Amino acid sequence: MILWGLVAGWSVRVLCWGMGQARLQRLKQTSRPVVRPVRHWADAIGLRRVPAVRVIPHGAPFLAGILRPVIFIPAALISKQHTPQIIVHELVHLKRGDLLTRPLDRMVADLFWFSPFAWAIRERLDYWREAIVDEETADLTGDRIAYARALTQVARHARPALILPVAAFTLKKEGTLKMRLTQLLSETPHRPKRLGLAVVAALALAAPLALAQGSLIRGAAILPADAIAYSHAVLDKAKLTSAFGMRKHPVSGEAKEHKGVDLAEEEGKPVYAPAAATVTRAEMTRGYGNLVEISAGNTVLRFGQLKDIKVSAGQSVSAGTVIGSLGQSGQATGPHLHLEVWRDGAAVDPM
Structure with missing residues:
Protein backbone atom coordinates (compact mmCIF):
# COMPACT_ATOMS: atom_id res chain seq x y z
CA MET A 1 0.00 0.00 0.00
CA ARG A 218 14.43 -2.75 -3.63
CA GLY A 219 13.28 -4.92 -0.72
CA ALA A 220 13.27 -8.23 -2.56
CA ALA A 221 16.57 -7.53 -4.30
CA ILE A 222 18.50 -7.25 -1.01
CA LEU A 223 18.46 -11.01 -0.45
CA PRO A 224 20.79 -13.29 -2.43
CA ALA A 225 19.19 -14.93 -5.45
CA ASP A 226 19.29 -18.39 -3.83
CA ALA A 227 18.11 -17.27 -0.36
CA ILE A 228 15.07 -18.91 1.17
CA ALA A 229 11.71 -17.15 0.82
CA TYR A 230 9.67 -17.41 4.03
CA SER A 231 5.88 -17.33 3.78
CA HIS A 232 4.63 -19.09 6.94
CA ALA A 233 5.20 -18.77 10.68
CA VAL A 234 7.16 -21.52 12.47
CA LEU A 235 4.73 -21.35 15.43
CA ASP A 236 1.33 -19.73 15.80
CA LYS A 237 2.66 -17.90 18.87
CA ALA A 238 5.62 -18.25 21.21
CA LYS A 239 7.82 -16.52 23.77
CA LEU A 240 11.54 -16.04 23.17
CA THR A 241 13.29 -17.56 26.18
CA SER A 242 16.89 -17.77 24.97
CA ALA A 243 18.52 -15.65 22.26
CA PHE A 244 21.32 -16.39 19.80
CA GLY A 245 24.95 -16.13 21.01
CA MET A 246 26.95 -16.87 24.16
CA ARG A 247 24.95 -17.88 27.21
CA LYS A 248 25.03 -19.98 30.38
CA HIS A 249 23.69 -23.41 29.49
CA PRO A 250 20.47 -24.01 31.48
CA VAL A 251 21.36 -27.69 32.18
CA SER A 252 25.16 -27.87 32.48
CA GLY A 253 25.66 -24.29 33.70
CA GLU A 254 28.75 -23.77 31.52
CA ALA A 255 29.26 -20.80 29.18
CA LYS A 256 28.49 -22.04 25.70
CA GLU A 257 27.55 -20.58 22.35
CA HIS A 258 23.86 -20.90 21.59
CA LYS A 259 23.61 -21.35 17.83
CA GLY A 260 19.87 -20.81 17.66
CA VAL A 261 16.92 -19.42 19.61
CA ASP A 262 14.54 -21.09 22.04
CA LEU A 263 10.83 -20.42 21.61
CA ALA A 264 8.62 -21.52 24.51
CA GLU A 265 4.99 -22.57 24.13
CA GLU A 266 2.60 -25.25 25.36
CA GLU A 267 3.81 -28.77 24.64
CA GLY A 268 2.23 -30.43 21.61
CA LYS A 269 1.70 -27.24 19.60
CA PRO A 270 2.29 -27.79 15.86
CA VAL A 271 5.59 -26.69 14.32
CA TYR A 272 5.42 -25.59 10.67
CA ALA A 273 7.87 -25.47 7.80
CA PRO A 274 8.25 -21.73 7.00
CA ALA A 275 9.06 -22.29 3.31
CA ALA A 276 9.16 -24.85 0.53
CA ALA A 277 12.12 -27.14 1.26
CA THR A 278 13.46 -30.69 1.37
CA VAL A 279 13.77 -32.66 4.62
CA THR A 280 17.42 -33.68 5.02
CA ARG A 281 17.20 -35.15 8.57
CA ALA A 282 14.32 -36.46 10.66
CA GLU A 283 15.68 -38.44 13.64
CA MET A 284 16.32 -38.66 17.36
CA THR A 285 19.64 -37.11 18.42
CA ARG A 286 21.49 -36.80 21.72
CA GLY A 287 21.46 -33.03 22.22
CA TYR A 288 18.63 -31.83 19.99
CA GLY A 289 16.23 -34.60 20.94
CA ASN A 290 13.81 -35.20 18.06
CA LEU A 291 15.32 -33.18 15.22
CA VAL A 292 13.98 -32.15 11.82
CA GLU A 293 16.36 -30.45 9.37
CA ILE A 294 15.12 -28.90 6.14
CA SER A 295 17.13 -27.34 3.30
CA ALA A 296 16.17 -24.64 0.78
CA GLY A 297 18.68 -22.86 -1.43
CA ASN A 298 21.72 -21.92 0.62
CA THR A 299 19.79 -22.11 3.91
CA VAL A 300 19.38 -25.00 6.35
CA LEU A 301 16.89 -24.85 9.26
CA ARG A 302 17.04 -27.15 12.28
CA PHE A 303 14.04 -27.75 14.54
CA GLY A 304 15.02 -29.44 17.82
CA GLN A 305 13.36 -30.59 21.05
CA LEU A 306 10.29 -31.83 19.12
CA LYS A 307 7.81 -34.05 20.93
CA ASP A 308 7.31 -36.05 17.75
CA ILE A 309 8.26 -35.97 14.06
CA LYS A 310 5.65 -35.74 11.27
CA VAL A 311 7.96 -35.93 8.22
CA SER A 312 10.74 -38.19 6.92
CA ALA A 313 14.14 -37.60 5.31
CA GLY A 314 13.95 -36.93 1.57
CA GLN A 315 10.40 -35.63 1.74
CA SER A 316 9.52 -32.33 0.05
CA VAL A 317 7.50 -29.95 2.19
CA SER A 318 5.74 -26.69 1.41
CA ALA A 319 5.28 -23.59 3.53
CA GLY A 320 2.81 -24.44 6.30
CA THR A 321 3.47 -28.21 6.38
CA VAL A 322 3.42 -29.55 9.96
CA ILE A 323 6.85 -31.12 10.54
CA GLY A 324 6.33 -32.05 14.21
CA SER A 325 5.05 -30.80 17.54
CA LEU A 326 6.73 -28.75 20.25
CA GLY A 327 8.24 -30.66 23.16
CA GLN A 328 11.34 -31.21 25.34
CA SER A 329 12.84 -34.43 24.02
CA GLY A 330 16.53 -33.45 24.41
CA GLN A 331 18.47 -31.49 27.03
CA ALA A 332 15.77 -29.09 28.20
CA THR A 333 14.22 -27.54 31.30
CA GLY A 334 10.77 -27.13 29.74
CA PRO A 335 8.83 -27.43 26.48
CA HIS A 336 10.23 -25.25 23.72
CA LEU A 337 11.35 -25.23 20.10
CA HIS A 338 15.07 -24.90 19.47
CA LEU A 339 15.40 -23.23 16.06
CA GLU A 340 18.69 -22.83 14.17
CA VAL A 341 19.33 -21.17 10.81
CA TRP A 342 22.49 -22.05 8.88
CA ARG A 343 23.52 -20.15 5.78
CA ASP A 344 26.53 -21.16 3.67
CA GLY A 345 27.72 -23.45 6.45
CA ALA A 346 27.58 -20.86 9.25
CA ALA A 347 24.98 -20.38 11.99
CA VAL A 348 23.15 -17.03 11.82
CA ASP A 349 20.73 -15.38 14.20
CA PRO A 350 17.18 -16.51 13.27
CA MET A 351 15.82 -13.22 14.64
Whole structure:
Protein backbone atom coordinates (compact mmCIF):
# COMPACT_ATOMS: atom_id res chain seq x y z
CA MET A 1 0.00 0.00 0.00
CA ILE A 2 2.86 2.39 0.84
CA LEU A 3 4.58 1.64 -2.45
CA TRP A 4 1.38 2.13 -4.44
CA GLY A 5 0.79 5.40 -2.57
CA LEU A 6 4.27 6.63 -3.52
CA VAL A 7 3.74 5.67 -7.17
CA ALA A 8 0.32 7.38 -7.22
CA GLY A 9 1.80 10.57 -5.79
CA TRP A 10 4.67 10.55 -8.29
CA SER A 11 2.17 9.99 -11.12
CA VAL A 12 0.14 13.02 -10.04
CA ARG A 13 3.28 15.16 -9.85
CA VAL A 14 4.37 14.04 -13.34
CA LEU A 15 0.87 14.81 -14.66
CA CYS A 16 0.95 18.29 -13.12
CA TRP A 17 4.40 18.90 -14.57
CA GLY A 18 3.21 17.80 -18.03
CA MET A 19 0.16 20.06 -17.87
CA GLY A 20 2.30 22.99 -16.77
CA GLN A 21 4.76 22.42 -19.60
CA ALA A 22 1.91 22.19 -22.14
CA ARG A 23 0.42 25.49 -20.92
CA LEU A 24 3.88 27.05 -20.96
CA GLN A 25 4.45 26.01 -24.57
CA ARG A 26 1.06 27.42 -25.60
CA LEU A 27 1.96 30.70 -23.91
CA LYS A 28 5.29 30.80 -25.74
CA GLN A 29 3.56 30.19 -29.07
CA THR A 30 1.37 33.26 -28.53
CA SER A 31 4.41 35.47 -27.87
CA ARG A 32 5.83 37.93 -30.37
CA PRO A 33 9.33 39.44 -30.66
CA VAL A 34 10.03 42.99 -29.52
CA VAL A 35 13.15 45.16 -29.67
CA ARG A 36 14.42 46.29 -26.26
CA PRO A 37 17.96 47.31 -25.20
CA VAL A 38 19.56 44.27 -23.59
CA ARG A 39 23.18 44.16 -24.77
CA HIS A 40 24.62 46.84 -22.48
CA TRP A 41 22.95 45.30 -19.42
CA ALA A 42 24.23 41.83 -20.36
CA ASP A 43 27.75 43.24 -20.73
CA ALA A 44 27.49 44.97 -17.34
CA ILE A 45 26.45 41.70 -15.69
CA GLY A 46 29.08 39.68 -17.55
CA LEU A 47 26.82 37.52 -19.70
CA ARG A 48 28.18 36.10 -22.93
CA ARG A 49 24.77 35.13 -24.29
CA VAL A 50 22.29 37.93 -24.80
CA PRO A 51 18.71 36.64 -24.49
CA ALA A 52 15.95 37.79 -26.82
CA VAL A 53 12.87 39.61 -25.49
CA ARG A 54 9.34 38.53 -26.40
CA VAL A 55 5.89 39.76 -25.39
CA ILE A 56 3.22 37.44 -23.99
CA PRO A 57 -0.49 38.30 -23.67
CA HIS A 58 -0.70 37.80 -19.89
CA GLY A 59 0.98 36.30 -16.84
CA ALA A 60 4.19 37.21 -15.03
CA PRO A 61 7.59 38.01 -16.55
CA PHE A 62 9.80 34.96 -16.72
CA LEU A 63 12.96 33.52 -18.22
CA ALA A 64 13.05 30.25 -20.18
CA GLY A 65 15.34 28.31 -22.48
CA ILE A 66 18.57 26.62 -21.40
CA LEU A 67 20.38 26.78 -24.77
CA ARG A 68 18.60 29.86 -26.15
CA PRO A 69 17.32 31.90 -23.19
CA VAL A 70 14.42 34.25 -23.81
CA ILE A 71 12.89 36.88 -21.54
CA PHE A 72 9.08 36.90 -21.70
CA ILE A 73 7.28 40.07 -20.58
CA PRO A 74 3.46 40.48 -20.46
CA ALA A 75 1.96 43.06 -22.81
CA ALA A 76 0.64 45.16 -19.92
CA LEU A 77 4.21 45.85 -18.78
CA ILE A 78 6.27 46.05 -21.95
CA SER A 79 5.66 49.75 -22.49
CA LYS A 80 5.97 50.79 -18.85
CA GLN A 81 8.95 52.68 -17.43
CA HIS A 82 9.85 49.68 -15.31
CA THR A 83 10.77 47.44 -18.27
CA PRO A 84 14.55 47.88 -17.70
CA GLN A 85 14.24 46.60 -14.13
CA ILE A 86 12.34 43.55 -15.40
CA ILE A 87 14.99 42.80 -18.01
CA VAL A 88 17.89 43.23 -15.55
CA HIS A 89 16.09 41.04 -13.01
CA GLU A 90 15.87 38.19 -15.51
CA LEU A 91 19.47 38.70 -16.66
CA VAL A 92 20.62 38.30 -13.06
CA HIS A 93 18.64 35.05 -12.85
CA LEU A 94 20.42 33.88 -15.98
CA LYS A 95 23.83 34.85 -14.62
CA ARG A 96 23.21 32.99 -11.35
CA GLY A 97 22.19 29.80 -13.14
CA ASP A 98 18.68 29.73 -11.69
CA LEU A 99 17.32 28.15 -14.87
CA LEU A 100 19.01 24.96 -13.67
CA THR A 101 18.78 25.18 -9.88
CA ARG A 102 15.08 26.01 -9.61
CA PRO A 103 13.89 22.97 -11.62
CA LEU A 104 16.19 20.87 -9.42
CA ASP A 105 14.48 22.24 -6.29
CA ARG A 106 11.10 21.36 -7.78
CA MET A 107 12.29 17.89 -8.73
CA VAL A 108 13.37 17.20 -5.13
CA ALA A 109 10.06 18.50 -3.76
CA ASP A 110 8.10 16.38 -6.27
CA LEU A 111 10.16 13.29 -5.42
CA PHE A 112 9.33 13.77 -1.73
CA TRP A 113 5.79 15.01 -2.32
CA PHE A 114 4.62 13.42 0.95
CA SER A 115 7.06 15.46 3.08
CA PRO A 116 5.99 18.94 4.24
CA PHE A 117 9.65 19.65 5.01
CA ALA A 118 10.63 19.27 1.35
CA TRP A 119 7.94 21.73 0.26
CA ALA A 120 8.83 24.18 3.05
CA ILE A 121 12.48 24.12 2.02
CA ARG A 122 11.53 24.69 -1.62
CA GLU A 123 9.40 27.70 -0.67
CA ARG A 124 12.27 29.21 1.30
CA LEU A 125 14.68 28.64 -1.57
CA ASP A 126 12.22 30.32 -3.95
CA TYR A 127 11.89 33.30 -1.65
CA TRP A 128 15.60 33.82 -1.05
CA ARG A 129 16.42 33.29 -4.70
CA GLU A 130 14.09 36.16 -5.62
CA ALA A 131 15.19 38.32 -2.66
CA ILE A 132 18.85 38.00 -3.62
CA VAL A 133 18.10 38.79 -7.27
CA ASP A 134 16.05 41.81 -6.09
CA GLU A 135 19.06 43.13 -4.19
CA GLU A 136 21.51 42.59 -7.05
CA THR A 137 19.12 44.13 -9.58
CA ALA A 138 18.58 47.21 -7.40
CA ASP A 139 22.34 47.64 -7.06
CA LEU A 140 22.84 47.35 -10.84
CA THR A 141 20.06 49.80 -11.74
CA GLY A 142 21.21 52.19 -9.00
CA ASP A 143 17.86 53.07 -7.42
CA ARG A 144 16.26 50.83 -4.77
CA ILE A 145 13.17 53.02 -4.50
CA ALA A 146 12.55 52.83 -8.25
CA TYR A 147 13.06 49.07 -8.18
CA ALA A 148 10.64 48.72 -5.23
CA ARG A 149 8.05 50.63 -7.27
CA ALA A 150 8.70 48.30 -10.21
CA LEU A 151 8.22 45.33 -7.90
CA THR A 152 4.81 46.53 -6.72
CA GLN A 153 3.77 47.58 -10.25
CA VAL A 154 4.57 44.16 -11.69
CA ALA A 155 2.87 42.37 -8.78
CA ARG A 156 -0.25 44.48 -9.39
CA HIS A 157 -0.50 43.75 -13.11
CA ALA A 158 0.89 40.22 -13.37
CA ARG A 159 -0.44 37.05 -11.84
CA PRO A 160 1.41 33.74 -12.30
CA ALA A 161 -1.09 31.74 -14.35
CA LEU A 162 1.07 28.60 -14.53
CA ILE A 163 4.20 26.97 -13.17
CA LEU A 164 7.15 28.78 -14.70
CA PRO A 165 10.83 27.75 -14.86
CA VAL A 166 11.96 30.95 -13.07
CA ALA A 167 9.29 33.29 -11.70
CA ALA A 168 10.18 36.96 -11.81
CA PHE A 169 8.86 39.40 -9.23
CA THR A 170 5.83 37.38 -8.13
CA LEU A 171 5.64 34.37 -5.82
CA LYS A 172 2.39 32.63 -4.95
CA LYS A 173 2.61 32.65 -1.16
CA GLU A 174 0.66 35.44 0.55
CA GLY A 175 2.79 38.08 2.22
CA THR A 176 5.83 37.41 0.03
CA LEU A 177 5.73 40.83 -1.65
CA LYS A 178 5.81 42.62 1.72
CA MET A 179 8.72 40.45 2.87
CA ARG A 180 10.69 41.16 -0.30
CA LEU A 181 10.09 44.91 -0.07
CA THR A 182 11.19 44.89 3.57
CA GLN A 183 14.28 42.90 2.66
CA LEU A 184 15.07 45.22 -0.26
CA LEU A 185 14.62 48.51 1.62
CA SER A 186 16.22 47.43 4.90
CA GLU A 187 19.33 49.39 5.78
CA THR A 188 20.99 46.22 7.11
CA PRO A 189 19.77 43.47 4.79
CA HIS A 190 20.07 39.89 5.97
CA ARG A 191 20.59 37.25 3.33
CA PRO A 192 22.16 33.80 3.19
CA LYS A 193 25.87 34.02 2.50
CA ARG A 194 25.74 30.81 0.54
CA LEU A 195 22.40 29.91 -1.02
CA GLY A 196 24.02 26.66 -2.15
CA LEU A 197 24.23 25.58 1.50
CA ALA A 198 20.45 25.71 1.66
CA VAL A 199 20.24 23.38 -1.33
CA VAL A 200 22.72 21.00 0.32
CA ALA A 201 20.64 21.10 3.51
CA ALA A 202 17.50 20.27 1.51
CA LEU A 203 19.18 17.27 -0.08
CA ALA A 204 20.62 16.16 3.28
CA LEU A 205 17.17 16.25 4.88
CA ALA A 206 15.76 14.33 1.93
CA ALA A 207 18.46 11.62 2.05
CA PRO A 208 16.91 9.53 4.88
CA LEU A 209 13.58 9.57 3.03
CA ALA A 210 15.35 8.54 -0.15
CA LEU A 211 16.96 5.59 1.64
CA ALA A 212 13.60 4.59 3.11
CA GLN A 213 11.95 4.70 -0.32
CA GLY A 214 14.83 2.79 -1.87
CA SER A 215 14.61 0.05 0.73
CA LEU A 216 10.88 -0.34 0.01
CA ILE A 217 11.39 -0.51 -3.74
CA ARG A 218 14.43 -2.75 -3.63
CA GLY A 219 13.28 -4.92 -0.72
CA ALA A 220 13.27 -8.23 -2.56
CA ALA A 221 16.57 -7.53 -4.30
CA ILE A 222 18.50 -7.25 -1.01
CA LEU A 223 18.46 -11.01 -0.45
CA PRO A 224 20.79 -13.29 -2.43
CA ALA A 225 19.19 -14.93 -5.45
CA ASP A 226 19.29 -18.39 -3.83
CA ALA A 227 18.11 -17.27 -0.36
CA ILE A 228 15.07 -18.91 1.17
CA ALA A 229 11.71 -17.15 0.82
CA TYR A 230 9.67 -17.41 4.03
CA SER A 231 5.88 -17.33 3.78
CA HIS A 232 4.63 -19.09 6.94
CA ALA A 233 5.20 -18.77 10.68
CA VAL A 234 7.16 -21.52 12.47
CA LEU A 235 4.73 -21.35 15.43
CA ASP A 236 1.33 -19.73 15.80
CA LYS A 237 2.66 -17.90 18.87
CA ALA A 238 5.62 -18.25 21.21
CA LYS A 239 7.82 -16.52 23.77
CA LEU A 240 11.54 -16.04 23.17
CA THR A 241 13.29 -17.56 26.18
CA SER A 242 16.89 -17.77 24.97
CA ALA A 243 18.52 -15.65 22.26
CA PHE A 244 21.32 -16.39 19.80
CA GLY A 245 24.95 -16.13 21.01
CA MET A 246 26.95 -16.87 24.16
CA ARG A 247 24.95 -17.88 27.21
CA LYS A 248 25.03 -19.98 30.38
CA HIS A 249 23.69 -23.41 29.49
CA PRO A 250 20.47 -24.01 31.48
CA VAL A 251 21.36 -27.69 32.18
CA SER A 252 25.16 -27.87 32.48
CA GLY A 253 25.66 -24.29 33.70
CA GLU A 254 28.75 -23.77 31.52
CA ALA A 255 29.26 -20.80 29.18
CA LYS A 256 28.49 -22.04 25.70
CA GLU A 257 27.55 -20.58 22.35
CA HIS A 258 23.86 -20.90 21.59
CA LYS A 259 23.61 -21.35 17.83
CA GLY A 260 19.87 -20.81 17.66
CA VAL A 261 16.92 -19.42 19.61
CA ASP A 262 14.54 -21.09 22.04
CA LEU A 263 10.83 -20.42 21.61
CA ALA A 264 8.62 -21.52 24.51
CA GLU A 265 4.99 -22.57 24.13
CA GLU A 266 2.60 -25.25 25.36
CA GLU A 267 3.81 -28.77 24.64
CA GLY A 268 2.23 -30.43 21.61
CA LYS A 269 1.70 -27.24 19.60
CA PRO A 270 2.29 -27.79 15.86
CA VAL A 271 5.59 -26.69 14.32
CA TYR A 272 5.42 -25.59 10.67
CA ALA A 273 7.87 -25.47 7.80
CA PRO A 274 8.25 -21.73 7.00
CA ALA A 275 9.06 -22.29 3.31
CA ALA A 276 9.16 -24.85 0.53
CA ALA A 277 12.12 -27.14 1.26
CA THR A 278 13.46 -30.69 1.37
CA VAL A 279 13.77 -32.66 4.62
CA THR A 280 17.42 -33.68 5.02
CA ARG A 281 17.20 -35.15 8.57
CA ALA A 282 14.32 -36.46 10.66
CA GLU A 283 15.68 -38.44 13.64
CA MET A 284 16.32 -38.66 17.36
CA THR A 285 19.64 -37.11 18.42
CA ARG A 286 21.49 -36.80 21.72
CA GLY A 287 21.46 -33.03 22.22
CA TYR A 288 18.63 -31.83 19.99
CA GLY A 289 16.23 -34.60 20.94
CA ASN A 290 13.81 -35.20 18.06
CA LEU A 291 15.32 -33.18 15.22
CA VAL A 292 13.98 -32.15 11.82
CA GLU A 293 16.36 -30.45 9.37
CA ILE A 294 15.12 -28.90 6.14
CA SER A 295 17.13 -27.34 3.30
CA ALA A 296 16.17 -24.64 0.78
CA GLY A 297 18.68 -22.86 -1.43
CA ASN A 298 21.72 -21.92 0.62
CA THR A 299 19.79 -22.11 3.91
CA VAL A 300 19.38 -25.00 6.35
CA LEU A 301 16.89 -24.85 9.26
CA ARG A 302 17.04 -27.15 12.28
CA PHE A 303 14.04 -27.75 14.54
CA GLY A 304 15.02 -29.44 17.82
CA GLN A 305 13.36 -30.59 21.05
CA LEU A 306 10.29 -31.83 19.12
CA LYS A 307 7.81 -34.05 20.93
CA ASP A 308 7.31 -36.05 17.75
CA ILE A 309 8.26 -35.97 14.06
CA LYS A 310 5.65 -35.74 11.27
CA VAL A 311 7.96 -35.93 8.22
CA SER A 312 10.74 -38.19 6.92
CA ALA A 313 14.14 -37.60 5.31
CA GLY A 314 13.95 -36.93 1.57
CA GLN A 315 10.40 -35.63 1.74
CA SER A 316 9.52 -32.33 0.05
CA VAL A 317 7.50 -29.95 2.19
CA SER A 318 5.74 -26.69 1.41
CA ALA A 319 5.28 -23.59 3.53
CA GLY A 320 2.81 -24.44 6.30
CA THR A 321 3.47 -28.21 6.38
CA VAL A 322 3.42 -29.55 9.96
CA ILE A 323 6.85 -31.12 10.54
CA GLY A 324 6.33 -32.05 14.21
CA SER A 325 5.05 -30.80 17.54
CA LEU A 326 6.73 -28.75 20.25
CA GLY A 327 8.24 -30.66 23.16
CA GLN A 328 11.34 -31.21 25.34
CA SER A 329 12.84 -34.43 24.02
CA GLY A 330 16.53 -33.45 24.41
CA GLN A 331 18.47 -31.49 27.03
CA ALA A 332 15.77 -29.09 28.20
CA THR A 333 14.22 -27.54 31.30
CA GLY A 334 10.77 -27.13 29.74
CA PRO A 335 8.83 -27.43 26.48
CA HIS A 336 10.23 -25.25 23.72
CA LEU A 337 11.35 -25.23 20.10
CA HIS A 338 15.07 -24.90 19.47
CA LEU A 339 15.40 -23.23 16.06
CA GLU A 340 18.69 -22.83 14.17
CA VAL A 341 19.33 -21.17 10.81
CA TRP A 342 22.49 -22.05 8.88
CA ARG A 343 23.52 -20.15 5.78
CA ASP A 344 26.53 -21.16 3.67
CA GLY A 345 27.72 -23.45 6.45
CA ALA A 346 27.58 -20.86 9.25
CA ALA A 347 24.98 -20.38 11.99
CA VAL A 348 23.15 -17.03 11.82
CA ASP A 349 20.73 -15.38 14.20
CA PRO A 350 17.18 -16.51 13.27
CA MET A 351 15.82 -13.22 14.64
